[in-house]
Amino acid sequence: MKLYEYESKIIFKKEGIPIPESYLASTPDEVEKIVENLKKEVAIKAQILATGRGKAGGISFAKNPKEAKQLARKIFSLKIKGFEVRKVLVEERLFPSAELFLGITYDLSQKTPVVISSSLGGIDINEIAKKYPEKVFTLPVNMVWGIQNYQGKLLAKNMGLKSKDMFKAAGIAVKLFNIFKKYDCDLAEINPLILTQDGKLIAADAHLELEQEALYRHKELEQLEIPIRKDSPRIPTKFEIEAEKIDKIDHRGVAGRVVEFDGNLGLLIGGGGASLTIFDAIRYHGGKPANYCEIGGNPTVKKVKELTKLILKKPGIKGLAVITNVLNNTRVDLVARGVILAMNELDIKPSEYPILFRSAGAYEEDGYRILKKYKIKYMDRSYSIDQAAKAAVEMISNLK
Amino acid sequence: MVKIMGMFVKVEINNSKCKKVKNCKICEEVCPVEIFKFENLEENNEIISVIEENEDECIFCNLCLEKCLQKAITIKKLY
Numbered sequence: 412m413k414l415y416e417y418e419s420k421i422i423f424k425k426e427g428i429p430i431p432e433s434y435l436a437s438t439p440d441e442v443e444k445i446v447e448n449l450k451k452e453v454a455i456k457a458q459i460l461a462t463g464r465g466k467a468g469g470i471s472f473a474k475n476p477k478e479a480k481q482l483a484r485k486i487f488s489l490k491i492k493g494f495e496v497r498k499v500l501v502e503e504r505l506f507p508s509a510e511l512f513l514g515i516t517y518d519l520s521q522k523t524p525v526v527i528s529s530s531l532g533g534i535d536i537n538e539i540a541k542k543y544p545e546k547v548f549t550l551p552v553n554m555v556w557g558i559q560n561y562q563g564k565l566l567a568k569n570m571g572l573k574s575k576d577m578f579k580a581a582g583i584a585v586k587l588f589n590i591f592k593k594y595d596c597d598l599a600e601i602n603p604l605i606l607t608q609d610g611k612l613i614a615a616d617a618h619l620e621l622e623q624e625a626l627y628r629h630k631e632l633e634q635l636e637i638p639i640r641k642d643s644p645r646i647p648t649k650f651e652i653e654a655e656k657i658d659k660i661d662h663r664g665v666a667g668r669v670v671e672f673d674g675n676l677g678l679l680i681g682g683g684g685a686s687l688t689i690f691d692a693i694r695y696h697g698g699k700p701a702n703y704c705e706i707g708g709n710p711t712v713k714k715v716k717e718l719t720k721l722i723l724k725k726p727g728i729k730g731l732a733v734i735t736n737v738l739n740n741t742r743v744d745l746v747a748r749g750v751i752l753a754m755n756e757l758d759i760k761p762s763e764y765p766i767l768f769r770s771a772g773a774y775e776e777d778g779y780r781i782l783k784k785y786k787i788k789y790m791d792r793s794y795s796i797d798q799a800a801k802a803a804v805e806m807i808s809n810l811k
Numbered sequence: 812m813v814k815i816m817g818m819f820v821k822v823e824i825n826n827s828k829c830k831k832v833k834n835c836k837i838c839e840e841v842c843p844v845e846i847f848k849f850e851n852l853e854e855n856n857e858i859i860s861v862i863e864e865n866e867d868e869c870i871f872c873n874l875c876l877e878k879c880l881q882k883a884i885t886i887k888k889l890y
């Protein structure tokens with residue numbers, strides 16, 4: 412779950428990372444009032460769940476309340492990367508003598524957290540890494556021990572800091588790691604970490620991403636007024652909400668995680684992360700999927716049945732492709748049962764409906780026996796996913 | 812309307828055998844997919860039956876067959 416900057420800063424404040432004096436506002440009038448009280452130059456920053464707001468005009472600096480109100484009005488009217496600006500953060504403006512970078516994430520190849528520091532903050536770290544790879548310092552860290560003091564200093568040194576500043580930055584690195592661990596983050600980033608002209612180190616921006624699967628153990632977020640939500644680039648459709656409900660019928664297996672498309676070929680796909688491959692193969696052969704989905708982890712017959720029903724009832728559907736990788740825990744026979752039960756409930760004759768089944772693995776003999784009995788065309792493991800995808804697309808295009 | 816339950820699996824219980832041990836309820840306990848339920852057909856006369864809408868969930872784990880003291884359960888594949 413991505414946090415807004417103001418939410419990340421709530422956590423920073425609680426955990427002792429210095430942040431600028433800042434207030435949240437939802438209207439230009441509120442912004443004006445805040446600046447009146449602050450009596451300082453301010454930065455007004457759009458609160459959205461996407462990076463690159465600076466370039467899109469989502470950050471402005473104002474000297475007085477009137478100017479702040481005007482600029483805020485402009486920011487509130489923006490739509491940045493599809494996000495409307497509903498809140499802005501009003502902060503005392505910082506005057507930097509240096510802008511630095513500090514971030515923590517997982518290195519999946521090393522299977523360990525890595526801390527990254529750089530003397531070039533304020534720009535996207537990927538850009539820095541591309542243009543000035545020598546300026547990016549990466550340090551793998553032991554999850555249990557966390558950042559040791561000497562490592563903190565090493566990170567700070569690579570930000571170009573010396574003496575007192577180095578100690579301060581090392582302290583911030585240690586605290587940032589504590590947050591990373593305590594809140595089950597996938598990403599914790601301060602960009603930029605600002606060294607002000609009067610020698611203070613302050614997190615000007617804050618970016619935390621919490622692991623979705625671990626959110627259940629963070630009841631403290633509610634007390635911090637950080638609502639738990641699902642990251643989504645858009646509002647889910649009715650179809651997707653229904654699918655999610657189906658997946659929640661039972662904790663066993665996955666038969667949900669659906670994305671709606673406007674094509675005519677219904678998809679029931681999955682198996683060891685093959686969904687994307689299968690989806691791509693369908694598209695490659697010119698097919699028009701009506702949906703993306705994932706089935707795996709041996710879902711119950713009922714879940715497969717309900718998901719199949721949902722897909723088959725979707726307007727514009729002309730056929731169904733059930734394609735999976737070679738399965739090792741999801742059972743072919745249970746999937747076949749679910750699909751046939753769904754058709755039966757909808758009064759669809761499996762032998763007359765355009766359906767293609769390609770699956771193999773656990774209980775495949777039983778699965779094939781069922782499919783044969785109901786006269787459903789199927790492919791076994793001697794056919795590749797690609798061949799199955801092609802056949803499914805042809806099945807639809809051959810329809811009269 | 813076509814039959815919508817029990818298309819693939821038929822679970823049957825021989826009630827007279829089962830009653831001999833006064834409904835031990837072991838099958839209800841071991842079945843991972845909730846095939847069995849106890850019903851009070853007449854008062855104080857509990858009887859085990861099959862939840863038909865769950866029948867097709869049977870995964871052939873055979874736990875019920877192994878644990879039933881009376882060998883009162885039979886399971887048939889309908890394909």
Ligand code: SF4
Binds near residue numbers: 870
């Ligand atoms: S075989 Fe297993 S799943 Fe089937 S009824 Fe018996 S205990 Fe339940």
Ligand code: SF4
Binds near residue numbers: 828830878879881884
């Ligand atoms: S395990 Fe056998 S004897 Fe015991 S209740 Fe079930 S059917 Fe009856």
